[in-house]
Amino acid sequence: MSELLARHRAVMPQWMALYYDRPFEIVGGKGNRVVDEEGNSYLDFFAGILTNMIGYDVAEVREAVERQLATGVVHTSTLYLIRGQVELAEKIARLSGIPDAKVFFTNSGTEANEAALLLATYARASNQVFAMRQSYHGKSFGATAVTSNRAWKNSGLTPFNTTFLHGADRHLPQFAGLSDADYTRVCVEDLRHVIATATGGDVAALIAEPIQGVGGFTMAPDGLFAAYKEVLDEHGILFISDEVQTGWGRTGQSFFGIHNHDVTPDAMTFAKGLGNGFAVGGVVARGDLMDAPHAVGLSTFGGNPLAMAAANATLDYVLSHDLQANAAARGTFIIDGLRAAASRFPFVGDVRGKGLMFALDLVDPGTGAPSPAMAARMLEETKRRGLLVGKGGLYGNVMRMAPPLTLTAEEAAEGLKILVDSLEAITP
Structure with a gap:
C-alpha cells in the first residue's frame, strides 16, 4: 500500500470508491493521455467521468483561465x-x-x-x-x-x-x-x-x-x-x-x-x-x-468568473472544431469494432452506445448472469495495457467508456485494440 493511499484511507470516508487493486495518482496530462506518479502513460477513455471533455492541457482553455486570473478577480458571486x-x-x-x-x-x-x-x-x-x-x-x-x-x-x-x-x-x-x-x-x-x-x-x-x-x-x-x-x-x-x-x-x-x-x-x-x-x-x-419562484435566489460560487472563462473556451472549442462530428465518426469506429469482436467472446452480453459514449456488458458465459468479477478483471487488464476505462451498471458488470471528444482516429484504433486484447486476456 502506498503512503498516499494509507493517508487517504485515514482521512477520507470508506464509501469513496477508488479504482484498481493498486490505486494510483494522476500527476500529468496532455492531449488525451495522462501520466501517473510512476511515469506510466495511459490513453484516457473515461476522462475524469466524462469531465475532461476536450482532453488535457488545452491551450485555448488554459489561456482563457490565465487571462481571468490576471485580472485578480476569481470570485464575485451573482x-x-x-x-x-x-x-x-x-x-x-x-x-x-x-x-x-x-x-x-x-x-x-x-x-x-x-x-x-x-x-x-x-x-x-x-x-x-x-x-x-x-x-x-x-x-x-x-x-x-x-x-x-x-x-x-x-x-x-x-x-x-x-x-x-x-x-x-x-x-x-x-x-x-x-x-x-x-x-x-x-x-x-x-x-x-x-x-x-x-x-x-x-x-x-x-x-x-x-x-x-x-x-x-x-x-x-x-x-x-x-x-x-x-x-x-x-x-x-x-x-x-x-x-x-x-x-x-x-x-x-x-x-x-x-x-x-x-x-x-x-x-x-x-x-x-x-x-x-x-x-x-x-x-x-x-x-x-x-x-x-417568488423567493430571492443567488449562487455564491455557481457561474464564477474563473469557471465561466473555462466553460466559454471549452464550448467555443467544441463548436469551432465540430467535435460532435468527430464523436460520431470515432464512436462508430469503436462500437462497430467491439461488436465485430464480441462474437468471439461469449461473456460479452451486449455492446451499446452512441458516439463517444459506449459500453460492454460482461456476463457469466454459462448463465448469462451479470458478472462484476469479469468487469473487475477487465478494469485491471485495460490499465495494464495503458488504457483507462470506467465501470458501472446496475449490477457492476459494465465497462463504460467516454473518451474526450478530441479523440483521434489513431487513438480510437489504439483503444479498440487494447479493449479487444483485454477481452482475450480475461477469456475463461
Missing part, C-alpha cells in the same frame, strides 16, 4: 454582473432549442438537478415526480430520491413522492424480443396506467437521462421520450432532461441527448464536460419556469 456568465448563458440558451430560455449556473450536476426539480415542483405545486429505473441524478438528498440504483441509495427517506418508469430496462424477461416500437408502446401504456393508479393527478415532472450514466450507458430507444412527452403534455407534467453526461455533442447524433428523440424538454440540466475540469453546472429552462 450579486454582481458577470460578463462571462451572460455570454455563456446566451450560447446555451440558443443551443438548447428551448423557447425563451433562461439559464441558472451551479457548481455541479447534482445542484443542477436540485434546481430543476425545485422549478418543476414549484410550478406544479406538487412533490410527485417521475424518474426512470436504473437512473442516477446525484448524491444530494433530493437527487438521491430520484435515483433508481440500490448501490447509490443509503436510505428510503425522500423529499419527493417518486415513481420510477420503464424505458431503459429491456434486459428484463417481460421485454425480451420486443422491437423498439413494441417496447415503446408497452412503456407508454405502463405510463398511462401509472398516472391512473399511482399518482394524485398532479405530477410535477419526469426527470430522465437520455443515456443513463451510472446505469451503464443503458438507454431508451430513440423516440420513446417523444411518446412519453405526448402523455405528459396531456396532464401538464413537465419534462426535465438530465444532460450532465450526454450534452455538448457527445452522442454524435445530436448536440443534446434528448434531441435524439426529437424532443424539446421544458428544462435541461448540464455539468461535467462544459468546464473541461473546472466546476460548472446549470439549468436551462423555459423563461416562465425560471422566473416563477
Whole structure:
C-alpha cells in the first residue's frame, strides 16, 4: 500500500470508491493521455467521468483561465454582473432549442438537478415526480430520491413522492424480443396506467437521462421520450432532461441527448464536460419556469468568473472544431469494432452506445448472469495495457467508456485494440 493511499484511507470516508487493486495518482496530462506518479502513460477513455471533455492541457482553455486570473478577480458571486456568465448563458440558451430560455449556473450536476426539480415542483405545486429505473441524478438528498440504483441509495427517506418508469430496462424477461416500437408502446401504456393508479393527478415532472450514466450507458430507444412527452403534455407534467453526461455533442447524433428523440424538454440540466475540469453546472429552462419562484435566489460560487472563462473556451472549442462530428465518426469506429469482436467472446452480453459514449456488458458465459468479477478483471487488464476505462451498471458488470471528444482516429484504433486484447486476456 502506498503512503498516499494509507493517508487517504485515514482521512477520507470508506464509501469513496477508488479504482484498481493498486490505486494510483494522476500527476500529468496532455492531449488525451495522462501520466501517473510512476511515469506510466495511459490513453484516457473515461476522462475524469466524462469531465475532461476536450482532453488535457488545452491551450485555448488554459489561456482563457490565465487571462481571468490576471485580472485578480476569481470570485464575485451573482450579486454582481458577470460578463462571462451572460455570454455563456446566451450560447446555451440558443443551443438548447428551448423557447425563451433562461439559464441558472451551479457548481455541479447534482445542484443542477436540485434546481430543476425545485422549478418543476414549484410550478406544479406538487412533490410527485417521475424518474426512470436504473437512473442516477446525484448524491444530494433530493437527487438521491430520484435515483433508481440500490448501490447509490443509503436510505428510503425522500423529499419527493417518486415513481420510477420503464424505458431503459429491456434486459428484463417481460421485454425480451420486443422491437423498439413494441417496447415503446408497452412503456407508454405502463405510463398511462401509472398516472391512473399511482399518482394524485398532479405530477410535477419526469426527470430522465437520455443515456443513463451510472446505469451503464443503458438507454431508451430513440423516440420513446417523444411518446412519453405526448402523455405528459396531456396532464401538464413537465419534462426535465438530465444532460450532465450526454450534452455538448457527445452522442454524435445530436448536440443534446434528448434531441435524439426529437424532443424539446421544458428544462435541461448540464455539468461535467462544459468546464473541461473546472466546476460548472446549470439549468436551462423555459423563461416562465425560471422566473416563477417568488423567493430571492443567488449562487455564491455557481457561474464564477474563473469557471465561466473555462466553460466559454471549452464550448467555443467544441463548436469551432465540430467535435460532435468527430464523436460520431470515432464512436462508430469503436462500437462497430467491439461488436465485430464480441462474437468471439461469449461473456460479452451486449455492446451499446452512441458516439463517444459506449459500453460492454460482461456476463457469466454459462448463465448469462451479470458478472462484476469479469468487469473487475477487465478494469485491471485495460490499465495494464495503458488504457483507462470506467465501470458501472446496475449490477457492476459494465465497462463504460467516454473518451474526450478530441479523440483521434489513431487513438480510437489504439483503444479498440487494447479493449479487444483485454477481452482475450480475461477469456475463461
